[in-house]
Amino acid sequence: MRIELDRPRCEGHGLCEEAAPDLLHLDDDGEVVIDVPEVGDDALERARAAVRVCPVAALRLA
């Protein structure tokens, strides 16, 4: 599955990075950088957690 970011919605909380630091991070300006967009089965649970924890639903799995 693929992690998709709706950038205008993102408020830069960074709870996603906390849930899946190996898949994405926030840069120095607080912008989300998706390091691993295509998620394999081994990382799917963490990707789901990152999507779920976002309070403004800026991330989704497609």
Next chain:
Amino acid sequence: MTPLRRIVIVGNGVAGLTAADTLRADGFDGELTIVGEEVTPAYSRPALSKALLRSDADLTAHELPAPDHGAAELLGRSAASVDAARRLLALDDGSVLSYDGLVIASGSRARRLGMAADELVLRTLGDALALRSRIATRPAVVIVGGGPLGMEVASGAIEAGCSVTLVTKEQPMLRHLGEHLAATIVAAATARGLRIVLTPEARVVESHGRSSVVLADGSAVAGDLVLTAAGDIPNTEWLRGGAAWLTPGGAVAVDTRGRVSSSIVAAGDVAAVPTGSWHARSPLWNSAIDQARAAASALLRGDEAPELTARPYFWTEQFDLTIRIAGRTPLRGTPEVVDGDSSGAALLRWRHDDGTATAVSVNYRIPIPRLRRLCEPDHAE
């Protein structure tokens, strides 16, 4: 442990939703049922008093990605009672569900101070949409309560062009955040026209079906619309049979893994978690998520599941201030300015006696992982 075949989750907020996700992620492939009082899909509650009240609001700001937990969703229904000995849950429509595991995530409801139907509160999506349409007509708004919710609503109403009076027992945000941040917020609020009325006691009284706010000295506060933001009450009336689980405040007291018993766990606004010598609620977005993860894992794995680690994160958006806080509050005294300047955009820190700290950003964009690093014992920046 005997494998669980049927798990029922009471509550379809973010705690219930996260519990469902976690059960599936941890390998539960049995029958999963979610009972949700509201008919709408789960949504982000923090958005209701923030993005959703703005006049230019994106009306999808509260929407969460569709769930993929594969649970049977019984929406528009609520729990009526539980028989823990026989593991039966009765719903308000008379139906009865049997369970091997029960997740209590029934949340809380807004506390009302009056009796009339026109007293507004803000807890549900329906409340938010009703408030949004009311403030669009620019009434004179009277808000009772100076906590984060009351102040966020005040900010939204002022932005919509309303005149707003906020009635409170003490300086807004003081009890929640402490003197320094409360002063910052009150300065921004009064500069934008918020009228603050301090009173030892406010009552919401009804006259001819209309609510009005009466102060301790007997005078009434003029206004067209009354909104009460005076806290919330855990939804635990349906747990009468389990009164021994409840705190004096009516929340469900859980252990360090979110358990009430081996077959019942609780998470979110309804739950009180151990905090040293007593139990306390932590009615925050990511506390609900962390608690739900811990509770769901404990339901499946018992003592092998990790204990809950409290990592409070609070944020508020009001009067053109975005404030994010990692660590405990309220905050006493003057902060150390880590970056920026204390009168504008700033990164602040309060050190506690135990070596930990609370880090606060005011109009300063910083992701949580960095904010949390500033809280670590004797972190040097």
